[in-house]
Amino acid sequence: MQATEIVLPAVGEPESLQLRSRELPPLGSGQALVRVEASGVSFAEQQMRRGKYYDMPQFPFVPGYDLVGVVEEFGGSGSVRGQAGLKVGDRVAALTKVGGWADRVVLDVADLVPVPDGVSAVDAETLVVNGVTAWRMLHRTAKVRPGGTIVVHGATGGVGSVLVQMARAAEIEVIGTASDRNLEAVRGMGAVPVDYRGDVPAEVRRIAPQGVDAVFDHVGGPGIKDSWRMLARGGTLVSYGSASTRDKPGSGFVTVLMLVGRLMLWNALPNGRHAYFFNLWAGKKRHLDRWRKQLREDMERAFALLRDGKLSVSIANTYPLAEAAAALRFAESGQAVGKVLIVPTPAR
Template sequence: MTRAIEIVLPGVVEPRGLQVRETTVPAPGEGLASVRVEASGVSFAEQQMRRGKYYDQPPFPFVPGYDLVGTVTAVGPGVPPALVGKRFAALTKTGGWASQVVLPAADLVPVPDGVDPVEAETVVVNGITAWQMLHRVAKVRSGGTILVHGANGGVGSTLLQLARHKDIRVIGTASPRHHDTVRGLGAIPIDYRDTDLPARVREHAPDGVDAVFDHVGGPGVVDSYRLLKRGGTLVSYGSASTRDVAGSSQLPVLKLVARLMWWNCAPTGRGAHFFNIWAGKRRAAAFRAKLAEDLGNVLALLADGTLTAQVAARFPLTEAAAAVELAESGTVAGKVVLVPSPAA
């Protein structure tokens, strides 16, 4: 047994309602590894979960934490002992906001030597999402032009950098306070609250764009689809605009998916897809292999300096409430990261 600290989301609460709890973590069993967490991220998903608005969140209470980076401290039967002392990243969906966790060893992806754990953390869920949407779904070629909504956010800023690395021109929507950041990452910034957003996009892409990456959902997704040129692809991957709308957490996503399927069947020469990082059988070897390959690619780009980690702020794990407040303030660019104290 190892003593640990974890953050509990007890129900629908304000960030200050998050609880810091002491717990014990059992020794790892067959196929499992015990990981000392060095960094875990605050994602948009937790903003939805604390409102009870995430599509398939577990029942309260639970420990949030979509992803983490940490070092293996012990392994169970069937896991190579050589993993002990090595640093890995993992996608957890929940449970990452803890100082020590036990995970399937098959879910661990190696972090290259010399990469700071907090910097590596910024590209786990964000990096896999951005990589898979760009390279596996939209498959945009060099020289193309794309529209990225939320270009200052965790996924958005990573997607923008991956696209620029492939010589893809990026138009990025963000609040004006983030335009310098978006410009600094090589994209053309546009205010997402502009009353005629399509006209602003067409000033830079008169014939439309090759792909739109839309996490906003709601009525604006119609503009996203209409901005595509023939052969273009809409990748919808969230419903941020309905975060504060009362009612079902699932209905907005189901409506969105139905609309995308309808568009995708229409003979317009344009594609429309909903991306979900968990699509596929999570425990299937092929799913894990694809995830490990894509995250490995992104971590390698971070290690060689092609990607710059967008760390908005670092908070001790026990200050998760303040971290969530900051993440929700709309003032940050990049990812807010929780760092457990080494002794916890």
């Protein structure tokens, strides 16, 4: 079986991406062949093409942080299918980190999560990495309770918009930062909008004089200090990116290392506040079974909110596999509102 895929050969512009075909390896026991219906363009790919993602593979490699597709074949005995509860023809989702920008992939059955009936491939794809990240940060890391108040930076972004909606569904008040043109979209999600170009700390203090229960910051950089200061006693800062340094020279690993060091220092202060750097892959190497179990649980929760109408998704645009460079360029333009998707094989 041959696969068509996109290769990132080295640091370069989006146009350096290459389209190639290769023979897939035979399926082993516990593996499945998945026909990819949709894969996302995330901030990770934007950093990877610059060589700045803190935990990226060596060049060349196939990008694609996550995917949704249909099971076409299983390897090994039929008992694998029974254990996983899956069958040929089922729509599944997977978190891959790399490899998703292809029309067919070979994955471990244990890493596949069923997509509920009635949820389309493109809608499900918007929630694979974004939904799991948002759910875990809100409910597993910050553990914000109903009635609490949080700040979400980049509230109309991929993770931010999902995070806002999940918080509102959990009866948590939200202050969301965004550009002026997106403030109404923030208000439409039930959050209090704040222009990120203004005096955000002062505005947050006006809305929540005692501070907030949690701040979710994907920006990093000098502004992380303001995020820390917004917290009430007992509050939690969750940092999950360094978007402010995307186009700056220097090592992505060093940037994250410095950020983590600062958060660890703050976390040790005796003021009742907490600071964490969120890593979706933490614990996978040491506790693989538990990591997979929690991933499945959290993804299923995100899909259930979508299926039940408690969460909506926004798709900025879709591109065929051969136009992956245009997809990446558009995702980086700052004009995309919602998820940018690569659709190798449209749903049948």
